Amino acid sequence: MNATANTRDQLLDYAQALIGSRGCNGFSYRDLAQHVGVKTSSIHYYFPCKDDLVREAIERYSEEATARVYAIDATLPAPDKLDRYAELLEGKVSAGKQLCIGGMMASDLASLPESVQCVLRRFFLSMESWLEQVLKEGLAHGTLRICDEPGTVARAMFAAAQGSMLTARLFQEPCRIREALESLYERQCDKAA
Incomplete structure (x- = not known):
């Protein structure tokens, strides 16, 4: 990997971490520059404005x-898939807060x-x-078993x-994540078993 791509990736990595911990408005190019070890003005080479950086991040x-979500084993029964989904979210919160x-x-x-x-809407819909x-x-x-239409429960x-x-x-x-998710569906015995 060349230095330009490496610097760009480092900037995106750290921007994602900062967005995940502080929100979009909780960091500046100065924060990125100090972490990655480049000049603030150099970041504009990769991302002319913060909106460009945020969109790419x-x-x-x-x-x-x-x-990660779509990689959950498709052969698992639905309740197990939902367990894996909860594990992904719990791991995210546990690992880095x-x-x-x-x-x-x-x-x-x-x-x-x-x-x-638009990117956010596509992500949520996915x-x-x-x-x-x-x-x-x-x-x-x-x-x-769920108490409403699948689309409505999925949004909830x-x-x-x-x-x-x-x-x-x-x-x-x-564990609050799993508790919240499990409150929206009920496990049933597999009728095929």
């Missing part, structure tokens, strides 16, 4: 987070350019779509995940 995060960048960015929505808002498919699968196989689950990550970090209790 959220795009990158969205791709990585989506890949960071939140989902999507949730952090959404809280700054009024100050974000439309290009970043996560909700995955949850909806898992819920539909669980209903079809008789392994889950993703909202619960975002909110519970906040409280999990506040109280340093990652």
